Amino acid sequence: MKTYENKKMKDLRSGFGEGLVEAGAQNPEVIALSADVTGSVKMDGFAKAYPERFIQCGIAEANMVGIAAGLSLSGKIPFVGGFAEFVTGRVYDQIRQVVAYSNKNVKICGSHAGVTLGEDGATHQTMEDIALMKALPNMTVLVPCDANQTHAATIAAMRHNGPVYLRFGRPKMPNFTDENQEFVIGKAQMMNEGTDVSIIATGHLVWEALEAAKVLETEGISAEVINIHTIKPLDTEAIIKSAKKTGAVVTCEEHLYNGGLGDSVAQTLALNYPTPMEYVAVDDKFGESGTPEQMLVNYHLKATDIIAKVKAVLTRKK
Amino acid sequence: MANILELQNTATQVRRDIVRMTNAVNSGHPGGSLGCTEFMTALFFNVMEHNPAHFTMDGKGSDMFFMSNGHITPVLYSVMARCGYFPVKELNTFRVFGTRLQGHPSTEHGLPGIRMASGSLGQGLSVAIGAAIAKKMDNDNKIIYTLHGDGELEEGQIWEAAMYAGAKGVDNLIATVDYNRQQIDGTTDEVLSLGDLKKKWEAFDWQVVEVENGNDMQQMLDAFATAKSLTGKGKPVVILMKTEMGYGVDFMQGTNKYHGVAPSNDELERALAQLKETLGDY
Numbered sequence: 001m002k003t004y005e006n007k008k009m010k011d012l013r014s015g016f017g018e019g020l021v022e023a024g025a026q027n028p029e030v031i032a033l034s035a036d037v038t039g040s041v042k043m044d045g046f047a048k049a050y051p052e053r054f055i056q057c058g059i060a061e062a063n064m065v066g067i068a069a070g071l072s073l074s075g076k077i078p079f080v081g082g083f084a085e086f087v088t089g090r091v092y093d094q095i096r097q098v099v100a101y102s103n104k105n106v107k108i109c110g111s112h113a114g115v116t117l118g119e120d121g122a123t124h125q126t127m128e129d130i131a132l133m134k135a136l137p138n139m140t141v142l143v144p145c146d147a148n149q150t151h152a153a154t155i156a157a158m159r160h161n162g163p164v165y166l167r168f169g170r171p172k173m174p175n176f177t178d179e180n181q182e183f184v185i186g187k188a189q190m191m192n193e194g195t196d197v198s199i200i201a202t203g204h205l206v207w208e209a210l211e212a213a214k215v216l217e218t219e220g221i222s223a224e225v226i227n228i229h230t231i232k233p234l235d236t237e238a239i240i241k242s243a244k245k246t247g248a249v250v251t252c253e254e255h256l257y258n259g260g261l262g263d264s265v266a267q268t269l270a271l272n273y274p275t276p277m278e279y280v281a282v283d284d285k286f287g288e289s290g291t292p293e294q295m296l297v298n299y300h301l302k303a304t305d306i307i308a309k310v311k312a313v314l315t316r317k318k
Numbered sequence: 319m320a321n322i323l324e325l326q327n328t329a330t331q332v333r334r335d336i337v338r339m340t341n342a343v344n345s346g347h348p349g350g351s352l353g354c355t356e357f358m359t360a361l362f363f364n365v366m367e368h369n370p371a372h373f374t375m376d377g378k379g380s381d382m383f384f385m386s387n388g389h390i391t392p393v394l395y396s397v398m399a400r401c402g403y404f405p406v407k408e409l410n411t412f413r414v415f416g417t418r419l420q421g422h423p424s425t426e427h428g429l430p431g432i433r434m435a436s437g438s439l440g441q442g443l444s445v446a447i448g449a450a451i452a453k454k455m456d457n458d459n460k461i462i463y464t465l466h467g468d469g470e471l472e473e474g475q476i477w478e479a480a481m482y483a484g485a486k487g488v489d490n491l492i493a494t495v496d497y498n499r500q501q502i503d504g505t506t507d508e509v510l511s512l513g514d515l516k517k518k519w520e521a522f523d524w525q526v527v528e529v530e531n532g533n534d535m536q537q538m539l540d541a542f543a544t545a546k547s548l549t550g551k552g553k554p555v556v557i558l559m560k561t562e563m564g565y566g567v568d569f570m571q572g573t574n575k576y577h578g579v580a581p582s583n584d585e586l587e588r589a590l591a592q593l594k595e596t597l598g599d600y
Contacts, residue, residue, distance in 0.1 A: 052455075053455075055451065058481070062440075062441075062444065062475040063444045063475055063479045066441050066442075066444020066447070066475070066479065067445070067447050067448035067451065067482070068448060069444075069445050069448060070384075070434075070444065070445040070447060070449040070451070070452065071448040071451060072448075073375060073377060073433055073434075073448075073449055073452065074376045074378060074449070074453070074456060076455070078448075093438050094441060094444075094475070096438075097437070097441060098434055098435065098441055098444075101424070101425075101426065102425045102426075102434050102435045103426070104434075
């Protein structure tokens with residue numbers, strides 16, 4: 001099987017910050033807006049490089065989203081940055097009306113997403129944001145899997161004309177995808193080909209899925225691992241093709257069961273090729289304080305949990 | 319530029335459009351529309367520098383307007399059509415399935431002149447600030463105008479935006495508040511008192527222009543001239559415009575009854591008898 005090397009532990013938000021500086025260099029229309037969390041979401045590099053294109057909004061996310069929409073009218077490409085909960089859930093109606101429905105070229109960048117935010121606890125750990133954002137017509141939803149891919153996704157978001165939600169996390173995580181990768185919005189990334197089960201993962205859990213596949217191989221189970229870095233539009237073709245090949249699917253995400261990647265995959269399979277399926281996700285509850293690793297373990301989002309779900313789905317396989 | 323008599327004649331026709339449009343579909347918001355008719359007529363026909371025949375989404379080199387209280391589309395669509403954004407006869411599609419004239423302003427249906435959806439209240443001032451910042455970045459010296467209901471000021475986002483524009487000196491922005499002291503559940507005093515609005519805006523570092531009677535065309539023109547003269551001085555400008563909801567039709571005037579209720583056929587007849595056809599009905 002294809003192996004991936006963790007080149008260095010790195011936070012995805014830093015991949016975003018570096019990508020944003022590069023996006024700013026490539027395109028003078030790129031503007032960054034922050035709501036008093038500039039350093040936390042790694043927009044400080046952009047703010048320093050392009051102070052005339054950086055807008056500090058203060059702790060007022062609703063106003064920030066509106067300003068971004070207004071800026072976009074003249075051809076500017078605003079990147080709105082903040083904690084994922086506060087730039088999605090807190091401002092859902094603003095995004096709905098002046099970004100998604102008005103179809104404006106605004107990029108909503110949610111850092112600190114998911115339960116691996118860690119110690120801050122549940123108020124800051126959104127696990128509903130994918131559901132909220134993918135529900136909106138016109139919205140593209142990107143969930144890259146490591147720092148390198150977040151960098152590439154930021155550039156792709158800049159080049160894409162239309163509303164984008166870009167989701168990434170806070171802690172240092174394995175950085176294993178290519179530094180100079182091409183990020184194609186809407187295209188699933190085949191990480192490892194296999195024949196017995198399809199593990200379809202997004203975000204931080206792609207690494208866990210690869211770890212699980214390694215263990216499964218030693219047990220004689222050939223796992224296909226697919227990275228869905230674009231939740232919407234979903235690469236349904238790749239998912240159906242893989243399900244037809246393996247006949248069993250496990251989805252993995254740092255999000256609630258409701259409305260996440262798993263639901264998108266389940267919908268795709270139910271409508272096209274009903275296949276036994278299991279979810280690795282958080283079942284209808286909020287997070288809590290703890291280290292990122294403790295959160296992954298206690299919320300059953302580790303490679304061992306993926307392995308257990310693979311074995312469960314294989315018993316249901318026809 | 320239209321003279322005051324022409325503006326008054328246009329306003330009368332706009333009022334006919336408002337009651338006819340809302341009656342035709344038995345829905346829509348005639349009360350606030352009638353109250354803001356002088357404001358909207360003066361703005362679109364006299365004050366704004368814009369090119370209705372050649373609308374561009376980016377609005378470069380043009381003044382721009384955002385209606386934050388998106389429910390008063392009858393007056394918006396009427397003045398837009400009457401000044402040339404789209405054919406006047408299209409007013410007969412208001413709120414009808416398949417129309418570009420959606421119940422609340424929409425960009426989805428491609429109506430020239432609409433740059434942003436509104437309807438969910440309290441968002442237009444933030445959008446306007448973004449557009450105003452972009453104008454400054456692009457060295458475009460044109461002005462951004464907005465309109466808000468007074469009840470809309472109960473939304474918190476308005477004050478986020480007010481704080482931002484005051485603190486950052488967004489001085490190419492003229493916001494207007496339709497200060498009719500009416501909202502759906504009653505008067506603003508009954509529902510949630512607005513307190514001293516002038517003091518509130520001044521405390522947020524805005525320059526305040528007060529209009530005693532926003533249904534007097536001359537007073538509106540004077541207020542716009544004053545407001546324009548205050549732009550470019552480091553502070554945003556707000557016009558507090560006292561109006562009467564339903565102005566121009568005696569039985570619709572000064573009540574919130576017609577905020578979101580269309581005139582019946584009988585009421586339409588009575589209303590039209592009070593409003594002379596000046597430019598020709600659609």
